[in-house]
Amino acid sequence: MTSILLVAEFDEQGDVTQGALQAITAAKSLSDAQVTAVVAGDASGSASSLAVDGVVTVSAIAAADNGIFEQVTADLAALVVSSSPDVVIFSKSDFGSVVGARLAFRLDAALAADCIEISGSGGSVSVTRPVYGGSALAEFEIASSPAVLTLRAGAFEPTGDTGSPSVESHDGEATVEQRALVSDTVAEAHESVRLEDADFVVSGGRGLGGPEPFSVLTDLANVLGGAVGASRAACDAGWIDHSHQVGLTGKTVSPDVYIAVAISGASQHMAGCSSSRAIVAINKDGDSNIFKEARFGVVGDWEKVLPSFLATVRDLKA
Numbered sequence: 001m002t003s004i005l006l007v008a009e010f011d012e013q014g015d016v017t018q019g020a021l022q023a024i025t026a027a028k029s030l031s032d033a034q035v036t037a038v039v040a041g042d043a044s045g046s047a048s049s050l051a052v053d054g055v056v057t058v059s060a061i062a063a064a065d066n067g068i069f070e071q072v073t074a075d076l077a078a079l080v081v082s083s084s085p086d087v088v089i090f091s092k093s094d095f096g097s098v099v100g101a102r103l104a105f106r107l108d109a110a111l112a113a114d115c116i117e118i119s120g121s122g123g124s125v126s127v128t129r130p131v132y133g134g135s136a137l138a139e140f141e142i143a144s145s146p147a148v149l150t151l152r153a154g155a156f157e158p159t160g161d162t163g164s165p166s167v168e169s170h171d172g173e174a175t176v177e178q179r180a181l182v183s184d185t186v187a188e189a190h191e192s193v194r195l196e197d198a199d200f201v202v203s204g205g206r207g208l209g210g211p212e213p214f215s216v217l218t219d220l221a222n223v224l225g226g227a228v229g230a231s232r233a234a235c236d237a238g239w240i241d242h243s244h245q246v247g248l249t250g251k252t253v254s255p256d257v258y259i260a261v262a263i264s265g266a267s268q269h270m271a272g273c274s275s276s277r278a279i280v281a282i283n284k285d286g287d288s289n290i291f292k293e294a295r296f297g298v299v300g301d302w303e304k305v306l307p308s309f310l311a312t313v314r315d316l317k318a
């Protein structure tokens, strides 16, 4: 293992994402390989203190939010061909999931998505990733190069290190022909803390019975400095926007504490939260699957449990 290319993302404020900081930790754990971060051309300033060996700026990545990513993929593919990294690492964000898959296809490379552990030995990289909706973990050894990996949010500690990498720019490819047209984009509204980055997530399910109780969940999340999640049943019912959905077909979260309120704990839901450090369940059915996954649980009606839980947390925080 000699070189790693890490595609680092930045948020709307221009700050490097937690996912990128986690990816740096993961990349550095692989070996003493050279780690180069690829960033949007306009993020070169923010990237100049990343704890990596080098930074390459690619202008097309700045246009990553056009939702198509054809230009980005073409430019990244050219960069990978010219620099021949052994491993290309993305966070498992919307961007990383889409571009990682496209890049692997374009390069005819192996793709391992949603990795929670990685290690390298000799010329191969080994990864562990959830399979069957999180019901089992599978280990894969990738012997071909480059291996393209996306990393599950929260599976690695964000690096606290900083560095002074060399920064160079990479010329983009000739403009690729766009085969699809984005006619409109809508910015996803989110609280001050992104669901994927939150240390505390308070999620609600069908047992809440309607949209109103989500205001209590929001109060609790705000007191904890966290974010609100939901089961697909709650989102499908229209009680809360799908951007809050946690699970197999929603977001993956790995907070310190995941509070599941009136959620049964179906495997498809757990696929998005099972790597939380502690799960707290509030459910009136003591046989509910969520109690098999929870470290702490209260068997009871959320309407009775949650207000006193919130009041106690408020007192403790005061």
Ligand SMILES: Cc1cc2nc3c(=O)[nH]c(=O)nc-3n(C[C@H](O)[C@H](O)[C@H](O)COP(=O)(O)OP(=O)(O)OC[C@H]3O[C@@H](n4cnc5c(N)ncnc54)[C@H](O)[C@@H]3O)c2cc1C
Pocket (backbone or CB within 6 Å): 204, 205, 206, 207, 208, 230, 231, 232, 233, 234, 245, 246, 247, 248, 249, 250, 251, 261, 262, 263, 264, 265, 266, 267, 268, 269, 272, 282, 283, 284, 285, 288, 300, 301, 302, 303
């Ligand atoms: C391909 C596929 C993908 C899927 N992807 C996802 C996904 O990404 N995310 C996801 O969440 N689901 C997903 N699902 C759906 C999943 O299978 C479940 O149907 C869903 O998670 C159930 O949501 P729930 O727990 O809110 O509802 P339910 O299963 O109906 O559970 C409601 C719970 O609330 C409890 N309850 C009721 N009243 C109260 C009360 N007053 N106080 C306390 N507890 C109460 C009940 O005991 C029950 O346990 C997917 C399904 C499929 C087939």
